[in-house]
Structures are given as structure tokens and as C-alpha cells.
Amino acid sequence: MHIFLDIEALRSYEEAGDIVKNVRRSITPSIKEGAMLLDIATLVEEEITGSGGRPAFPCTIAINETASHYTPSRDDERSLRRGDLVKVDFGACVHGYVADAAFTVEIGTREQEALIIAAKEALFAGIARIRPGVPVSRVGGAIHDEAASRGFHVLKDLLGHSLGWNCLHGGLTIPPYDDGSDLKIREGDVLAIEPFLTKGSGIISRIGGGNIYQLFRNGEIYAHGPEEKELLGFIHEHYGTFPFAERWLPKPGGLPGLLSSACVKAFPMMVEADGAPVAQAEATVIVEHDGYMIIT
Template sequence: MNDEIIEQYREAGRLAKRILADGAARITPGVLISDIADSICSMVTDAGAGIAFPPNISINEAAAHDTAGPGDERIFQEGDLVKLDIGIHIDGYIADTAVSIDLGDHGKLIEASRAALDTAISLARPGATAGAIGAAVQETITMRGYQPVANLTGHGLDRFSLHAAPSIPNIGSSGGPLLKEGMVIAIEPFASTGTGRVSEGNRCEIFSQIAIKPVRPPAARRILEEIKDRRGLPFARRWLKTSRADLALTTLIRQGIIRPYPVLQDIPGSLVSQAEHTIIVTEDGCIVTTR
């Protein structure tokens, strides 16, 4: 970590903050989910930055990993609770940030995850343990009558890497990794009216390449050619131009080359809120790059 790298993280954060606010303001009843996803991607590329992952647009009980699919005709509805989670990078240095958008009457649930994020950030400094931060997140959410999502965590960020050490839990544990100066971390509390645990749903629109191996089917080779510039960062099925992409993706998954990211959701009828910022741990605290 040096001043030049810190500035690239901060520039990515400033851009992510602006685009997240712009994208969130466009989310209203009757708007196509695909229009929001496309507009965010356009804003990122028009600014000369890179898309770290497809915009996550997860609704109601869905907590993460949903985005527009090919030919997606879903629209936002009155009463929805929408999570918008975006990632932007500058030369591989990533800003990851999220907000919940209230299309109903979910202000208290949204405030629970937002307050938990503020609490976590206030504790982030060298020597703090991930377990203690998780305990503070849990207490902040449960005191408001909701459940923290126990099997989702915040995560470290590295160059062209979305999931580095350390993990920051949303529930308390003894000890855990120590925060160190120079760590870059995305902290993201989730608060739920459901069980506080997510499981994989049927939708899967986001994937990433996790291995390099030879493949024979031409369509599979074309997909690998399309995504090679991603450098392992996630991509959306919607982005692929290869014909018969679904069959080719199945082949690549079976061969351990591509990893799928199914939508993660709490029980039907529940609601999940999310808040997220990216921080850089400093000598005496942290810099919040996305605030």
C-alpha cells in the first residue's frame, strides 16, 4: 500500500458513491430491472472505470447475487425493498458499496443495517478483531428487532480480487482475524425479518472464471475468450454474445472452470436490507472510500 494505490482506491470510491446514488434514484415502481443494470454499467464505463461485478439488484427476501438476465422483463413493484450493490475498479483497485431502496414502508429495517454499518466502521482500526466487529453488528440489528444474516459476511479486497482476507461476520464470535493497517475491506451488514440465514435460489445470472483449462466445445471456448479481460472478476450471463451460452456455461461449470453465484435469499415473504462501504484500515482508524 502506498499513496498512489490509496488514491486509486479513493477515486474508485468517489465514483462508486456517485453512481450508486444515481442508480438508486432511478429505482421506482414500474422501471425495468434490466434498465437499471444497464444504466449503471454505462455510467461506469463512460467514466473510464471498470465494472468489478455485475450490479446486484436483489429484491425483498433476496439478499445478494441477483441481476438482470437475458430478456429480463421484471419491474420494480410498489412495496418492494431493493438492494443495489455495485462494484467499480480503477486498474483493479475496487470500491464495493450498497444501499437499500424503500418502495414500501421498510424504513426501520433499512435503518438497522445502516446503523450496523456505522457501528462496524467506528470500530475498524488495527488490532480490532473481526469477531468483535461482528458482535457489534449483531447487537445493533437485534436490538431493533431483526436478525443479522449469519451466513453472509463482509470481505477483504485486493487488486482484481473481490474476496480476500479477512472475512467480517455479521454475528459475534470469539477472536477471529485481526485488522491490520493497509487492509482494504468491504463491510456489509444484512438485517432480515426472516430466519437470518440465506440459501441458494433457482436464479443464477452471475458467474466467474476460477481456473484455466483446455476445453473442446467451440461455444465454451468462445465464452472464455469473451471473459478473458475480466481477470477472474464476475460477469453476467446477460453480457455474453456467444450463441448457446447456457449449454456452454454448464460445460464450463462441470469442468471446474466457471463458478456460478446463485441468488442468495432468506425464506419467502421475508425482507432483507443491506448497507455497505469499502474501508482502508489506517494507523489510527480507517478511511471510508465510498462515503
């Protein structure tokens, strides 16, 4: 195997991938009827930390028509109900290198089994096209065609992406359809491939309230008063440009001010506009000289 990653970077990616795989196995039995969303997210994040990594972003738990960008608040009382279609998306960071994965579970019923399987197969179809020199549009085309062959639509606004050192979204984006792009995959790229499928139109509505934030610009000049300045320093020190949750902050009182001054941005929830259930599957791959290696 010959890839354009130094040995320490490769080991860190593989370690992060192992953490993600182990956490998925251990937490899956907890995703069941009556489970509190806050308990699930906390368990995921604590297991990542206990395994020697750190959460690359807040554990996302998106239910039914909500596709992504929801994490429970510190006082969240929601629990899973029979028939819920639950997407769990999380990542582990080791020495700045991230592995990212997601899976879908239906709670107590099997009405959406075909949708869940289609999301997995669309993921595998896209990954199977990955080689150095292959346009990202070909990967997206394979995802779209597999979904369509099973009677489902992809959510075109939700993209796969490159992973880099201390960078969760950077470099290439991987559309879940053939967008005609001639941007090519390179040996050594680390890619998160993540199709979202639905029986609905696949059009996305963006709404507030997802409880996920990210540092947008750092500088005390934008913060007003000691509370905001202290919080801005804490966010910069502990999370840098990685997303974080309000419940991760020891003193979140200054957060509204940082949002209003555009120091911090809030991620909108991504919701299927027709109200149709959404399934997601995601894996992280490293592009090798003659193919790929799935690390999650």
C-alpha cells in the same frame, strides 16, 4: 495519515470510491415503481464505465426476501413494484483496485423504514470499531448488537470481506456477529463491510438462477469444441477471476458446457428462508493508523 498502501494504490481506491458515490447519487432517482431491472443494472454498469472504471461485478438487484446474487438476464422483463424492498449492490474497479457499496430502497411505501435504518446503523456500528489490531469478531459483534437492539436478525452466512488488487474477496472475512475469531484488522486493509438484516430467522436458502458467474479454472483441456474454447478465452481475457453476467457475453452459447466441466461456476441466489424481507447496507473502508477512511 500513514497506511501500508503505495500512493498509486491509494489513488486508485479513492477514484473507485468516488465513482461508486457518484453513480449511487445519479441512479437513485431511477429506482422507482415500474423501472425495469435490466435498465437499472445497465445504467449502473454504463455509468461506471463512462466514469473511467469498470464494473467489478454485475450490478446486483435483490428484491424482498432475496438478499443477494441476482442480476437481470439479457431478456429480463421484471420491473419494480410498489412495496418492493430493493437492494442495489455494485462496485467499481480502477487499475485492479475495487470499491464496493450497496444500499436499500423501498418502492413507494414506508413499511420497511425501520429495517432500512437498522441496516445503516448496524453498518455504522461495525465501522466505528475498526482500528488496527482489533479482532474482526469485535466488528461483527457490534453489527449484531446494533441489529438486535432494534429487533432484527443478521444473516450470518453473508460476510464482509477484504478487497485486494484484482481480488474481490480475499484475506479477511467480516462476520456480522461475534464468531470468537482472533484474526485482527491491520493498517492498510481495505474492507467491505455489509450487514444484511431481517425480521426473519436470518437463515439462508441457496437457489439457482442468479445469472452471475465466475471463472473457476482456465485451460482448453476442460473446454469441448471451438465454441466453448472461444468463450473460455473471452472470459479469461476480459474478466479474469472477477464475476461476470451472462448478458456481458457476446456469444454465450458455450456457457452451459463450461459450467458442466467446472471451468465456470454459478453463484446461487441467497434467499431468506422464511420469506422475510431483507435490507442491506455496505461501504468500503481503508484502515488507517488510528482509525479508518470511508471511500464510498
